[in-house]
Amino acid sequence: xxxLLNMAIKEGISEIRLxxxxxNVKALRFYEKFGFKVVGETIDKYxxxxxxxxxxxxxxxxxxxxxxxxxxxxxxxxxxx
Numbered sequence: 001x002x003x004l005l006n007m008a009i010k011e012g013i014s015e016i017r018l019x020x021x022x023x024n025v026k027a028l029r030f031y032e033k034f035g036f037k038v039v040g041e042t043i044d045k046y047x048x049x050x051x052x053x054x055x056x057x058x059x060x061x062x063x064x065x066x067x068x069x070x071x072x073x074x075x076x077x078x079x080x081x
Contacts, residue, residue, distance in 0.1 A: 018055075
């Protein structure tokens with residue numbers, strides 16, 4: 001993830017948006033630890049079924065001034081994930 005964020009910053013990308021299934025707590029925590037914030041909710045459809053999802057966003061300007069992405073604040077207490 002750190003490599004991808006670094007590449008996005010180098011390419012001049014200002015923001016990354018994604019959606020995660022609401023029940024996928026492990027994925028939500030993963031993205032949150034890199035600074036992504038939940039900015040909304042949506043209903044996704046897949047193969048005729050509906051799923052609640054969280055919309056997440058990371059503004060890269062908030063981390064681009066850091067010399068190393070290893071300095072990105074980790075918002076997750078469990079470092080084993």
